[in-house]
Amino acid sequence: MLANILKGAAAAAALAITAAAPARATDLQFYFPVAVGGGAAEVIQSLTDEYMAANPEVKIDAVYAGTYQDTITKVITAARGGNAPQLSVALAVDMFTLIDEGLILPFDDFITSEEDRAWLDSFYPAFMENSQTGGKTYGIPFQRSTPVLYWNKEAFAEAGLDPEAPPATWDEMVEMGKTLTKRDANGNVTQWGVRIPTSGFPYWLFQGLSTQNDVILANADGNKTNFDDPAVVEALEYLVSLSTEHAVMEPGIVEWGATPKAFFEGQAAMMWTTTGNLTNVRANAPFDFGVAMLPANKRRGAPTGGGNFYLFDGSSDEELAAAVDFIKWITGPEQSAKWTMATGYVAPRPATWETDTMKAYAADFPAVLVARDQLEHAVAELSTYENQRITQIFNDALAAAITGTKPADEALAEAQAQADAILAAYR
Numbered sequence: 001m002l003a004n005i006l007k008g009a010a011a012a013a014a015l016a017i018t019a020a021a022p023a024r025a026t027d028l029q030f031y032f033p034v035a036v037g038g039g040a041a042e043v044i045q046s047l048t049d050e051y052m053a054a055n056p057e058v059k060i061d062a063v064y065a066g067t068y069q070d071t072i073t074k075v076i077t078a079a080r081g082g083n084a085p086q087l088s089v090a091l092a093v094d095m096f097t098l099i100d101e102g103l104i105l106p107f108d109d110f111i112t113s114e115e116d117r118a119w120l121d122s123f124y125p126a127f128m129e130n131s132q133t134g135g136k137t138y139g140i141p142f143q144r145s146t147p148v149l150y151w152n153k154e155a156f157a158e159a160g161l162d163p164e165a166p167p168a169t170w171d172e173m174v175e176m177g178k179t180l181t182k183r184d185a186n187g188n189v190t191q192w193g194v195r196i197p198t199s200g201f202p203y204w205l206f207q208g209l210s211t212q213n214d215v216i217l218a219n220a221d222g223n224k225t226n227f228d229d230p231a232v233v234e235a236l237e238y239l240v241s242l243s244t245e246h247a248v249m250e251p252g253i254v255e256w257g258a259t260p261k262a263f264f265e266g267q268a269a270m271m272w273t274t275t276g277n278l279t280n281v282r283a284n285a286p287f288d289f290g291v292a293m294l295p296a297n298k299r300r301g302a303p304t305g306g307g308n309f310y311l312f313d314g315s316s317d318e319e320l321a322a323a324v325d326f327i328k329w330i331t332g333p334e335q336s337a338k339w340t341m342a343t344g345y346v347a348p349r350p351a352t353w354e355t356d357t358m359k360a361y362a363a364d365f366p367a368v369l370v371a372r373d374q375l376e377h378a379v380a381e382l383s384t385y386e387n388q389r390i391t392q393i394f395n396d397a398l399a400a401a402i403t404g405t406k407p408a409d410e411a412l413a414e415a416q417a418q419a420d421a422i423l424a425a426y427r
């Protein structure tokens with residue numbers, strides 16, 4: 001009897017202590033590059049809430065930081081002020097910048113088991129090219145992409161082209177583009193054959209052309225560019241010729257943001273843009289459309305793109321361990337499938353594509369498989385130390401050639417000289 005009373009008293013005391021001192025939650029701050037209220041924000045918030053419901057000891061404050069540029073600026077400012085988030089999604093190409101700033105930690109430091117190692121090794125190699133350097137993994141692929149070709153099947157049929165056969169080569173894109181370009185009685189173009197944006201991320205879509213011409217724009221160490229390589233010059237001359245010689249693309253700078261709308265409204269029969277626009281095109285194209293790999297020249301090719309998860313220095317081991325656990329969870333097959341279906345980004349692990357969820361989605365919408373299959377031919381997105389300066393130099397060179405200010409070879413030679421002057425310190 002007495003033993004039972006004492007046992008009950010001890011249990012009551014333990015309960016009282018627990019009630020008086022609840023387990024302290026691990027608070028994480030997570031910067032994410034999307035405008036507040038967007039569809040992507042809703043999906044991320046839903047997934048974050050799902051994780052917190054299953055892990056009540058972890059509290060995650062998701063900060064929707066605007067564009068990628070807004071996000072990296074806010075993250076760097078916060079980190080320099082001693083208030084870095086534990087994790088953020090930022091462009092994969094920002095890796096060298098974040099390393100140079102001394103702001104991020106390699107995930108390898110948090111790999112403690114064979115299961116962890118298997119997870120780290122489970123991502124598509126093409127995406128890991130922009131995620132690893134010096135034998136360390138600094139980024140975990142999440143909202144990753146490649147550019148793909150979209151075409152208006154109704155426009156193809158109207159022009160007498162096979163609506164199920166997009167161009168497979170540069171020459172075919174020119175010839176089909178001529179057939180697809182329409183003019184009114186006054187000679188004004190009402191529909192261009194193709195639209196390749198040359199603003200916003202001009203280097204990225206151009207990298208499709210340079211890769212197809214079998215040349216790489218920068219080395220894997222991020223300290224040397226090949227802007228003046230003859231194959232790069234040839235690729236830029238081809239891009240310029242689409243407007244000046246072949247008249248199948250709008251002359252001058254072609255706006256990135258306006259491209260999907262132009263496609264929807266019949267102003268262009270084909271467009272190059274990110275697979276991240278796939279869900280948008282599916283929802284808003286008023287016609288039957290197709291999605292294909294970018295056309296080949298010397299080879300097939302496209303750059304990877306999009307954002308990685310990064311871990312930031314300055315937090316406790318407990319917080320960083322919780323951040324890694326969240327990243328492992330949200331890149332899991334089922335969560336990744338939800339994200340891909342909601343956005344069109346390429347699920348970055350083969351395991352996601354093996355889920356019943358994704359198999360059913362792909363069976364209903366086969367276009368989602370194009371960007372995944374193109375990874376076999378993909379290369380790392382242009383990424384160097386002082387990446388924003390280097391890409392701006394290259395973008396300016398592209399613009400000079402596209403607008404006719406300078407010939408392609410001169411513009412690229414000047415860009416290479418400027419890039420060399422900056423990157424020499426990193427060799």
